[in-house]
Amino acid sequence: MGDHLDLLLRMVLVASPALGISSCFFDGWRALYRSCNLTQVPQVPNTTKSLLLSFNYIRTVTTASFPFLEQLQLLELGTQFTPLTIDKEAFQNLPNLRILDLGKSQIDFLHPDAFQELPHLSELRLFYCGLSSAVLKDGYFRNLGSLTRLDLSKNQIQSLYLHRSFRELNSLKSIDLSLNQITIVCEHDLKPLQGKTLSFLSLADNNLYSRVSMDWGKCLNPFRNMVLETLDVSGNGWAVDITRNFSNAINGSQIFSLVLTYHVMGSGFGFTNIKDPDQHTFVGLAGSSVIQLDLSHGFIFSLNFQLFETLKELKVLNLAYNKINNIAHKAFYGLDNLQVLNISHNLLGELYNSNFYGLPKVTYIDLQKNHIGIIQDKTFRFLKKLNTLDLRDNALKTIDFLPSIPNIFLSGNKLATLPNIALTANFITLSENRLENLDNLYFLLQVPHLQILILNQNRFSFCNQDHAPSENLSLEELFLEENMLQLAWEVGFCWDVFKGLSHLRVLYLNKNYLNFLPPGVFRHLTALRGLSLKDNRLTVLFPGDLPANLEVLDISRNQxxxxxxxxxxxxxxxxxxxxxxxxxxxxxxxxxxxxxxxxxxxxxxxxxxxxxxxxxxxxxxxxxxTEDCDEEEVLESLKFSLFTFFTVTLTLFLVAILIVTKFRGFCFICYKKTQRLVFKDPIKGRESDTYKYDAYLCFSSKDFEWVQNALLKHLDAQYSDRNRFNLCFEERDFLPGENHIANIQDALWSSRKVVCLVSRHFLRDGWCLEAFSYAQSRCLADLSGALIMVVVGSLSQYQLMKHRSIRGFVQKQQYLRWPEDLQDVGWFLNKLSQLILNKEKERKKDNDIQLQSVTTIS
Structure with missing residues (x-):
């Protein structure tokens, strides 16, 4: 597979010159005159070996049409746009002609002696020429002792009665009579071919035997005493009865390959009016030594019991493109020599242990493009000679059933993970699955004897744990295109995924969203020769990123x-x-x-x-x-000086930012002290207004100790003379014995602001939530922003939104969050103080204040 790599192929294509060929020319041995509007054969030198005259208007070919061309071997006269007349011995001046192509030209007249004097002619193409049965029965092919291949397809031949001169065509090996109108072929029709061996005989697409009443007792065996390497009778509309009768009629004739494609055998899906073949259908082929049987493109729904029992010598069986949904017990019984079984493109959904019983020598099973979702664990394990298993494009979710075989095709399934099973293989393809965890890749890299691993179009993006190096000394080619390795590598995991692959020669990492290469990720790939990083997001490559012995690199379509x-x-x-x-x-x-x-x-x-x-x-x-760039060398010293200046300036600026960030609490205290000293701004007392309290602190009683230390000692005037606020809270200011709701309402309406300290205890305290609701009601009643919400602790947005009253506030208003860093507490208290002091008119004038920016002090 490595010899056909895209990179190496492209190298050859780039190195090859483009071919530009004129339609009318002569180059010394080849004369190309296609589509040149010719009405007669042109005069060409006697050195010509190939004369191509298709797509012209030549009407007549006579003995005088050609000069003596002793070296001419190929003549193409097909596809003339006018009817063609071919006279007696028209090609006698071409004594060494090997191939004569008249295909797709409407021949109005063909003289019976038109092909005489052509002793070396080996291939004669007369397809789609409008010829009748006379071309076979009137001796048109006499004396063509070297004729090997005769193509008479797509004509109007109705009878297959052959002239006795066919007996003399000892070199004839291939006859194509497909797409004619031959409805019956009997023994007497093909008598001139008896005793011959043909490599190919096609009677396909003739409606053979399907629209006539047959008396097989009189017709007998049409291929008696003949040896046919390939017989093609496909497309004739044969059902089970015709197939059975035909098989019985040709009993004993040696037919090594029987092509019966595009048949109508089988009930199909959802129908029962046409029978599936049974154990009697192919009985007549028992003495025909059939090695290959092609039954593809039909409607077979069920492979019945002992269907192929008599085909003891069969080695290749093609059942693709049917409607197979059921494989009966012992359906393949008797196929003792079968090596290749193709059941692709069918309707199989499950496979059972007994399905392939009777196939002791099968080496290749093709099951691609079915609907297989379940396979019993011993379905393939007793097939001791199995070499290749193709299960592409099915619906498998596990591979527990896999035997240890050299070649495994599992692309296009639904595999999300791989079980830890004992597995041995040379070639594995798992493209177009759903593998995400790189643990699966580490597992596959440890498969013994593995040489080629294809994992394109999966979802590799993470790994759970560290792994020991794979140490795979056999792997040569690894394909990981269209995955998401960037997601795994950017968090620092799986950088050693290629460690131990010392014999890897080719690696594809196309389309993995890579914007960097982990340091040393290819270091251990000492044998790597081809690497593709196409279609990623790499902006730079550093020294050491690429393997030392790399020869071919594709880094196209990056950045x-x-x-x-x-x-x-x-x-x-x-x-x-x-x-x-x-x-x-x-x-x-x-x-x-x-x-x-x-x-x-x-x-x-x-x-x-x-x-x-x-x-x-x-x-x-x-x-x-690049000439203009040389002038910039004079400015290098100036550039260096500017670079040094800006570097030092930037460094000092960053250090200042770092200091302010690290010691922002201390800096804030210094700022406040400086402000008082410079502006002589003593602590102002509370302005008199209509409110009894500056703020009502609403919090859970379980948080009292924290509130006292964090807020009251720094804000409440009764705790310290330096504090400026008259605060209200339940433990001190609620009247004992008074209704609790009344106390809450009195505190709410007697305070300029309401500060709710929302903690985990607050969310569990019904009175606190009730007070929060009353505070919102007050805001609605007087159209004010009196409610200030402070979230304490690591409460998530989801936890806040679980409570209806708080959800409504969070969705429409912004709130504060108690800082996690102690050095931010002073700054936070200052901001909270400003919010408490702000009057409503001032707030309305400055409606663009973004409280949320204040909240994120973390």
Whole structure:
């Protein structure tokens, strides 16, 4: 598989010149005159070996049409746009002609001696020429002793009665009579072919035996005393009865490959009017030594009991494109020599242990594109010779049933994880599944003898734990295209996934959203020769990112800006097309390398273009000059000085920011002290107004100790003379014996602001939630923003939204959150104090204050 890699193929294509061929020319041995409006054969030199005259208007071919062309071997006269007349011995001046093509030309007249004097003619193409049965029965092919292949398909032949001259055609091996109107072929029709061995005989698409009443006792065996390597009778509309009668009629004739495709055998899905084949259908083939049987493209629904029992020598059985939904017990019994079984494109949903009983020598089973979701664990385990199992495009969710075989195809299923089973294989493909955990990749890399592993179009994005290196010494090719390795690598996991793959030669990582390569991720891939990183988001490659012995690299369709040419110097080929190059002087080294390197550069010159600046967008890098960049060397010292200045300035600025951030609490205290000293701003007393209290603190009694230490000692005037607020709270200011609701209402309406300290205890306290609701009612009644909500502790938005009254406030208003860092407490208390002091008119004038920005002090 490595010989057909996309990268190496592209290298060959790029190195090959484009072929531009004119429609009318002669190059010394080949004369090509297709579609040249010719009405007669042109005069060509006698050195011509191939003369191609299709798609012209030549009407007549006579003995005088051709000069003597002793070396001519191929003549193509097919597809003339006018009816063609071919006279007696029309080709006698072409004594060494090997291939004569008259196909798809309407032949109005063909002389019975038209093909005489052609002793070396081996292939005669007369398809779609409007010929009748006379071409077979009137001896048109006399004396063609070298004729090997005769194509008479798509004509109007109705009878297969052959002229006795066919007996003399000792070299004849292939006859194609498909798509004619031959309805009956009996023994006397093909007598001239008796005793011959044909490699191919096609009677396909003739409605053979299907629209006539047959007396097989009189017709007898049409292929008596003949050996046919391939007999094609497909597309004739045969049901079970015709197939059975035909099989019985040809009993004893040696037919190694029987093609019976596009039949109508079988009930199909949901119908019962046409029978499925049974154990009597193919009994007549017992003496025909059939090695290959093609029953594809039909309507077989059930493979019945001992269906193929008599086909002891069968090696290849093709049942693809039927409607098979059921495999009866011992359906394959008797196929002791079968090696290849194709049941793809059917309707199978489950496979059982007994389904493939009787196949001791089968090596290849094709089950792709069914609907298989369940397979019993021993279904394939007794098939000791099984070499390849193809289960692509089914609905499998587990692989417990897999035997240890060399080749396993499991693409296009629904596998989300892989069980830890004993497995041995040389080739595994699991593309287009649902594998997410890289643990599955580590498991597969430990499969003994594995050489090729294909995991394209999965979802690899994380791994649960660290793994020991795989140490796989056999793996040569690994395909991981269209996954999400970036998600796993960006969190620092699975960087050693390729460790131990010392024999890996080819690695594909296309479309993995990679914006960086983990340091040393390819370090252990000492044998790697081809690496594809196409269609990712890489902006830069660092020295050491690429394996030392890498030869071919595809880094196209990334976001490389100014790559270092030294990274590519050791390669033999590289694809860097469709990147986002910044065409400034920093790229001059790379541009010079492009114009001088011996490394093969894939792609068109126009595909290596500038993205920035916009004035140069789309310009090819090969068209750019680097001369102007030399003038900038004079300014290097100035640039360095400017760089140093800005670096020092930026460093000092960042250090200042770091200090302020780290010691912001201390800085805030210093700021307040400086403000008092400079502006002589003594602590003001509370202005008299209509309110008894500055604020009502609503909190759970279980939080009293914390509230006292965190707020009351710093804000309440009764706790300290330095404090400026007259605060109200339940433990001190509620009247004993008074109704609790009355106390709450009195506190609410006697306070300028209501501060609700929402904690976990608050959310469990019914009185606190009731007070919160009353506070909201007050806000609605006097159209004020008197309610200040402070969230204490690690309460999530979801926990707050669970309570209706709080949910309504959170959805429409902004709230404060108690800071987690102690050094932010002073700043927070200052802000809370300003909110308590703010009067409603002032708040309305400054309606754009964003409280939420105050809340996120974390």
């Amino acid at each position: 490389l800006l100014s790559p270092d040419p030294d990274l590519f110097a050791s390669l033999s080929a590289v694809d860097i097309t469709h990147n986002k190059f910044i065409c400034e002087c920093e790229l001059s080294t790379f541009i010079s390398w492009l114009n001088q390197t011996n490394v093969t550069i894939f792609g068109s010159l126009a595909d290596i273009y500038c993205m920035y600046p916009s004035s140069m967008a789309g310009a090819s890098l090969y068209s750019l000059s």
